[in-house]
């Protein structure tokens with residue numbers, strides 16, 4: 001684990017520091033990429049570095065910890081001001097759980113907040129992160145960015161429409177998802193590895209996380225065609241860099 005100069009954990013009596021935890025230990029099998037999708041170059045730099053650039057602009061964060069898999073050497077060659085923990089697990093939930101332990105080992109308090117965000121959501125903006133923090137700080141539970149369904153929703157049986165599903169109360173879960181570290185740890189322990197997001201674990205504990213309006217641009221790069229879309233959006237924001245700009 002590499003402590004960062006600007007994001008090094010400090011001893012503080014404040015119980016309410018904010019940390020970012022970036023699960024970055026997936027293989028990206030659905031993307032068809034040659035290697036983990038989070039390291040594919042999009043708009044001039046590896047996807048995860050766009051993600052980290054957004055978090056680096058959120059001044060309220062005490063630090064950012066990236067969870068990579070044991071054999072991952074990507075950050076050895078990157079001059080990034082983050083903590084890196086090689087404790088990725090077989091599932092996203094396991095990677096997040098292990099990352100929470102690493103955060104505590106680095107000096108985070110169990111009552112501190114953690115914002116968990118997919119490395120593969122490289123279009124997140126500092127404004128969206130700050131909007132989530134502002135909405136969740138006064139809340140007892142925490143919450144997540146999410147998107148109301150823009151389309152009519154169908155359920156399927158045998159390749160045909162079974163029914164049209166009422167959608168006024170349906171949201172697509174995004175990240176970041178913001179909860180207290182200890183509460184999230186306990187929830188993940190209880191809910192198990194099958195949960196696909198942090199909110200599901202808190203829901204398992206009977207909690208009702210806050211839904212905070214996200215953005216369609218904050219999509220997760222999942223399939224092959226998503227790389228081109230991410231590239232186009234980043235170019236439209238003027239975020240494109242020369243290839244490899246972040247490498248030391």
Ligand SMILES: Nc1ccn([C@@H]2O[C@H](COP(=O)(O)OP(=O)(O)OP(=O)(O)O)[C@@H](O)[C@H]2O)c(=O)n1
Nearest residue numbers: 023024025026027028029030090091095119120
């Ligand atoms: N064991 C895992 C699985 C996923 N992730 C991370 O969780 C985020 C969201 O997961 P997903 O998009 O499903 O990524 P992959 O598991 O890499 O993709 P796939 O399911 O297509 O293999 C990604 O940033 C991914 O790196 C992780 O840290 N550890």
Ligand SMILES: C[C@](O)(CO)[C@H](O)COP(=O)(O)O
Nearest residue numbers: 092118173174175196197220
């Ligand atoms: C956490 C998440 O991004 C919320 O939409 C998503 O569930 C993670 O992706 P996965 O494919 O379910 O691992």
